[in-house]
Amino acid sequence: MIIITDQPLVPNTLTNAVRDDTDGAVITFEGVTRNHNDGRGVEYLEYEAYRPMADEKLQELIDEIKDRWEIDKVAVAHRTGRVDIGELSLVIAVSAAHRRPAFEATLHFIDRLKEVVPIWKKEYFEGGEVWIGDPGSEQATA
Amino acid sequence: MIIITDQPLVPNTLTNAVRDDTDGAVITFEGVTRNHNDGRGVEYLEYEAYRPMADEKLQELIDEIKDRWEIDKVAVAHRTGRVDIGELSLVIAVSAAHRRPAFEATLHFIDRLKEVVPIWKKEYFEGGEVWIGDPGSEQATA
Amino acid sequence: MKIAIKLFAGLRDRAGTGDLSVELDDGATVADAIDEAQRIGPRQWTAPTSLMAAVNNEYVEFSGVLSDGDELALIPPVSGG
Amino acid sequence: MKIAIKLFAGLRDRAGTGDLSVELDDGATVADAIDEAQRIGPRQWTAPTSLMAAVNNEYVEFSGVLSDGDELALIPPVSGG
Numbered sequence: 001m002i003i004i005t006d007q008p009l010v011p012n013t014l015t016n017a018v019r020d021d022t023d024g025a026v027i028t029f030e031g032v033t034r035n036h037n038d039g040r041g042v043e044y045l046e047y048e049a050y051r052p053m054a055d056e057k058l059q060e061l062i063d064e065i066k067d068r069w070e071i072d073k074v075a076v077a078h079r080t081g082r083v084d085i086g087e088l089s090l091v092i093a094v095s096a097a098h099r100r101p102a103f104e105a106t107l108h109f110i111d112r113l114k115e116v117v118p119i120w121k122k123e124y125f126e127g128g129e130v131w132i133g134d135p136g137s138e139q140a141t142a
Numbered sequence: 143m144i145i146i147t148d149q150p151l152v153p154n155t156l157t158n159a160v161r162d163d164t165d166g167a168v169i170t171f172e173g174v175t176r177n178h179n180d181g182r183g184v185e186y187l188e189y190e191a192y193r194p195m196a197d198e199k200l201q202e203l204i205d206e207i208k209d210r211w212e213i214d215k216v217a218v219a220h221r222t223g224r225v226d227i228g229e230l231s232l233v234i235a236v237s238a239a240h241r242r243p244a245f246e247a248t249l250h251f252i253d254r255l256k257e258v259v260p261i262w263k264k265e266y267f268e269g270g271e272v273w274i275g276d277p278g279s280e281q282a283t284a
Numbered sequence: 285m286k287i288a289i290k291l292f293a294g295l296r297d298r299a300g301t302g303d304l305s306v307e308l309d310d311g312a313t314v315a316d317a318i319d320e321a322q323r324i325g326p327r328q329w330t331a332p333t334s335l336m337a338a339v340n341n342e343y344v345e346f347s348g349v350l351s352d353g354d355e356l357a358l359i360p361p362v363s364g365g
Numbered sequence: 366m367k368i369a370i371k372l373f374a375g376l377r378d379r380a381g382t383g384d385l386s387v388e389l390d391d392g393a394t395v396a397d398a399i400d401e402a403q404r405i406g407p408r409q410w411t412a413p414t415s416l417m418a419a420v421n422n423e424y425v426e427f428s429g430v431l432s433d434g435d436e437l438a439l440i441p442p443v444s445g446g
Contacts, residue, residue, distance in 0.1 A: 012154070015172075021227050024176040027169065030157075031446050034166040034239060047445065050373055050438055053422040054445075078445060085163050090446050097176060099252060107245045110446055118419070118438065119445030120374035133442030136413070137375030173365050189364065192292055192357055195341040196364075220364060232365050252365055260338070260357065261364030262293035275361035278332070279294030 002058045003077035004049050014093035018073035025099035027106050031090030033083045043124045047080045047089060050118035054078070057117040065094075065109050069101035074109070078119060089121075144200045145219035146191050156235035160215035167241035169248050173232030175225045185266045189222045189231060192260035196220070199259045207236075207251050211243035216251070220261060231263075285310060285352035289321050295335070295360045300327035308350065314339070315346040317356050334361050366391060366433035370402050376416070376441045381408035389431065395420070396427040398437050415442050 001017045003009075015028045033045045062074045072095040083089045092109055096102035113119075121132045130138035143159045145151075157170045175187045204216045214237045225231045234251055238244035255261075263274045272280035289304040296302040299321075306320040314337045322329060336359040337344055343359075350356065370385040377383040380402075387401040395418045403410060417440040418425055424440075431437065 011157070011170075015153070015170075019174070019228065021177040024174050026172040026174060028153075028157075028172075029241070030168040030170075031241070032161070032166050032168060035163040036239075048374055049445075050371065050440070053419060053438065056422050086161065097178075099171070099173070100249070103245055103249045107242070110241060114443065114446050116424070116443065117445050118373065118440050118443055120441070121444040121446075122374070131375035131378075131441070132444035133415075134375040134413070134444075137378060190293055191364075192290065192338075192359070195338060195357065198341050256362065256365050258343070258362065259364050260292065260359050260362055262360070263363040263365075264293070273294035273297075273360070274363035275334075276294040276332070276363075279297060 001075035002055055002062070004051060004054055005077065005079060006081040007079075009077045009079050009088040009091045011088070011091045011093070014075035014077055014091050017075040018093045018095040020072055020095055022097060023072050023095040024097055025102045026093065026095045027102045029090070029092045029106055029110065030088050031110075033085050033087055033089060035085045037123060037125070041126045042085065043126065044085065045083045045089065046122040046124065047078070047083060048120045048122070049078065049080050053118050058113070061109055061112050061117070064112065065105040068108075069096070069105040070098070071096040071101050071105045076109070143217035144197055144204070146193060146196055147219065147221060148223040149221075151219045151221050151230040151233045153230070153233045153235070156217035156219055156233050159217040160235045160237040162214055162237055164239060165214050165237040166239055167244045168235065168237045169244045171232070171234045171248055171252065172230050173252075175227050175229055175231060177227045179265060179267070183268045184227065185268065186227065187225045187231065188264040188266065189220070189225060190262045190264070191220065191222050195260050200255070203251055203254050203259070206254065207247040210250075211238070211247040212240070213238040213243050213247045218251070285312070285350070287317050287350055288355045289317060290355065290357045292358070293360050295329070295332075295358055298327065298329040299325040301325065312350055313346065314344055314348045314350065314356060317350060318346070318358065321358070331358070332360060335359065366393070366431070368398050368431055369436045370398060371436065371438045373439070374441050376410070376413075376439055379408065379410040380406040382406065393431055394427065395425055395429050395431065395437060398431060399427070399439065402439070412439070413441060416440065
């Protein structure tokens, strides 16, 4: 299950999608807009995705962690558009017979997502805005 | 939040308990009764806890991971009594500003729980029953 | 002195009871209490080598000295999660 | 040949557009397309050193040769999650 949507994410949808009677471990990870970053207050974030490449890359990452770890099912959702403080930008659910591969695979998935999936985050902080990872894009609020 | 109960666990209760606007990462781990173990079919599990020592040890583990990692809040629930296939025996929710300490702390918590918290699991498999970790306790179904 | 002993999981099954009460001389250790519990238990049982002990909810060494009124828990390998 | 170029995030902001179309000679590379895009963009912009490129949804080297009708995406540092 791969979801890219501008609607609020519902973690239970993903967690339930990966459950299986063969699995003893289910991890659900939520990436959340927090109210601070780099020592300054954050007002909200805005995400942009290049589709369908983002969907394809997410599928490749699912295949990658399934190849590398003994895990069962993976579901991932990423939100686009404005994401307010406390709202979810990312949800990943992973099931496995045993917990350790589930943890390692989930963490690896997120690390890789931040390297290769064409999704961008713009931070609206107090007094300005900046595309994360692209400091030259910073500008004061108009 | 520490819950030891013979009632079904509700993960959202724990996940919501650890959310905070300062946190960018929330992990929810579920331990689930799976339908196989050691190459044989499992019918159900039964958990027994020594209380209040189990509660105290869970609190010590929460303190331990909060000391050691940059995490925010921790909530844990363990079920006792009969836990059928697909039902949850354990739920842990951990929040943190950043994901990596949340992952490491959650995994460590579970590892330690299985070492020091006085909770025992009896497996009812096809044709017999055994206290896990105590092979001498195995006996055929009466 | 009087020590309450609690037995769990496979250990309780073997001993045939989850609760024992033993009378011990002052200065008796956890190991002494375990010996006495094995002597009086409704069934014959042997403490496994992996046994742990807790007094008043804290893990203790077998050489630890008991006090009157202590609750001694005999803890076979735990397996929660 | 005709190449459709898509620009994202900070790059789109700098260039003043998310979509460009460039005309290139046969055998032109990704690097050639980027040069041409910088030349014709509504605003002057410079490709950051960390820029990545994708053709038809796959990452490619800047030395990769383009084909007529390709969609070339110019991808500044990603930051999802």
